[in-house]
Amino acid sequence: MPFTTATIATPCALEEIVLVMYVRTLIRPAITQDVPALYAVETAGFTDEDGTRHLSYPLFFFRQAVDALGEFFFAAEIDDGRNDDGRIVGHALGAATPRGSIGWILNVVVHPQFRKHKVGRDLTLALIRALESSGLSCIRLSVEPDNIPAIALYRKLGFSELGREESYFGGTEARLVMQRQTSTAEILGEV
Numbered sequence: 001m002p003f004t005t006a007t008i009a010t011p012c013a014l015e016e017i018v019l020v021m022y023v024r025t026l027i028r029p030a031i032t033q034d035v036p037a038l039y040a041v042e043t044a045g046f047t048d049e050d051g052t053r054h055l056s057y058p059l060f061f062f063r064q065a066v067d068a069l070g071e072f073f074f075a076a077e078i079d080d081g082r083n084d085d086g087r088i089v090g091h092a093l094g095a096a097t098p099r100g101s102i103g104w105i106l107n108v109v110v111h112p113q114f115r116k117h118k119v120g121r122d123l124t125l126a127l128i129r130a131l132e133s134s135g136l137s138c139i140r141l142s143v144e145p146d147n148i149p150a151i152a153l154y155r156k157l158g159f160s161e162l163g164r165e166e167s168y169f170g171g172t173e174a175r176l177v178m179q180r181q182t183s184t185a186e187i188l189g190e191v
């Protein structure tokens with residue numbers, strides 16, 4: 001379960017004490033009202049600390065994705081009982097091929113401040129389950145070949161490399177294509 005750390009002052013000295021503060025995150029379908037927050041997470045999530053921007057979706061696409069791909073579009077929000085715009089911390093989007101034989105993960109992103117708290121894993125698992133529930137046992141995705149966190153996440157969830165395409169998005173935008181065919185239940189050790 002996600003947690004955050006905090007620094008507190010003691011009477012003797014300023015010491016760093018790690019407080020385990022559980023922050024529950026809820027994975028739920030993305031809705032129209034989420035669009036600005038989804039875009040904010042997308043922008044923050046695909047910008048490195050040094051300002052380098054990676055390929056990311058534009059604002060208008062999020063409205064289209066909610067309308068057309070809502071079945072495979074999940075948001076992670078902090079479940080703290082508040083009702084404001086700052087609660088969305090990640091999202092995952094997928095799609096099925098027209099003939100419905102292969103599911104695709106199109107996007108998984110977590111806000112930098114909420115990473116390494118299993119939010120990416122929970123979002124990806126929710127999406128995999130939704131794709132599997134639609135009868136799609138083969139799921140693919142493409143990822144930047146040097147995106148170590150994402151590749152580690154996908155490997156952990158049963159994906160393996162299918163191949164690398166040097167000009168996947170044109171020019172020098174290479175992508176590693178990964179695929180999984182194991183059922184979610186097997187990955188979670190439920191069978």
Ligand SMILES: CC(C)(COP(=O)(O)OP(=O)(O)OC[C@H]1O[C@@H](n2cnc3c(N)ncnc32)[C@H](O)[C@@H]1OP(=O)(O)O)[C@@H](O)C(=O)NCCC(=O)NCCS
Nearest residue numbers: 045108109110115116117118119120121143149150152153
């Ligand atoms: C990839 C990303 C979604 C992972 O989200 P996250 O919430 O931080 O990941 P989780 O906490 O759920 O981690 C699950 C597993 O992923 C792997 N992982 C996550 N971050 C990692 C890191 N920095 N280095 C190595 N492995 C990492 C680990 O295997 C981890 O399991 P473990 O904690 O038991 O070691 C997040 O780093 C992100 O948003 N990156 C930018 C957007 C992006 O590149 N998306 C992928 C597009 S294809």
